[in-house]
Amino acid sequence: MNTIPNVKLNSGYEMPMVGLGVYKASPSETVQAVEWALKGGYRHIDTASLYKNEKEVGEAIKDSGLARAEIFVTTKIWNDDIVSERSVEALKESLYRLGMDYVDLLLIHWPVKGWQKAYVDLAECVDKGLIRSLGVSNFKTHHLEAIKGISKLVPAIDQVETHVYFQERRILEYCKSNGITMEAWRPLGGAGSRELVDPTLVAIAKAHTVSPAQVALKWNVQRGVIVIPKSVHQDRIKSNIDLFSFDLSGEEMEAISSLDRKDGREGRDPDEYGQ
Secondary structure (H helix, E strand, O other), rough: OOOEEEEOOOOOOOOOOOEEEEEOHHHHHHHHHHHHHHOOOOOEEEEOOHHHHHHHHHHHHHHHHHHHHOOEEHHHHHHHHOOOHHHHHHHHHHHHOOOOOOOOEEEEEEOOOOHHHHHHHHHHHHHHOEEEEEEEEEEOHHHHHHHHHOOOOOHHHHEEOOEEOOOOOHHHHHHHOOOOOOEOOOOOOOOOHHHHHHHHHHHHHHHHOHHHHHHHHHHHOOOOOOOOOOOOHHHHHHHHHOOOOOOHHHHHHHHHHHHOOOOOOOOOOOOOOOO
């Protein structure tokens, strides 16, 4: 069984550097994937109210026989609940579906209109013990800077799209300078995973006798970014966690860093959502 290192968040809690994402996984796929992941050594599961599978995540964790305290669970408040100013109610609904008294990490999913009030309201839920660590998702540096004017609570996490073709170095530098941990969604790129046939990744993978996907994930981990690759396939779930039997050299890290592209973003630009 693989042992995954943890990173200590500014909240004082520890979070595994690798987790399982369940975006777009059906209810039955979610149960099976979480079961495989937990048996394989994962202790970090990332879901969201948008995914419609929080209930199945909670059931799979309960059925695993593992103690709740052993597993780090992330969920997110969706845009509709932020705009309608019902983030606290949405949190409680998520906890009900998960069958849990608290969530290890709660993220504001996107910086939509009303996110500032949502952050302030949810910060109070940290004090009440409903949330252990509060973070944000898809926040740019100007969003992160704006938090300083509304709350003393520094977000523990900023979860953003980042992969070898879209490296978000400015956000990473800001996070490191401000005690925030950066986390990558879509760490293997978008549909078709064009990065995984990139000659640079293929050559580095061959040198370490690993897959290009493992190289892409390890690159992010080595620069201090948590990764949550999504998969519902047992073999990929297994390989995505097997990142700690090899290390990328400085030259290899630089070679991958040179792959950054101006057109590398696959998802939406957070600023498209407006304020």
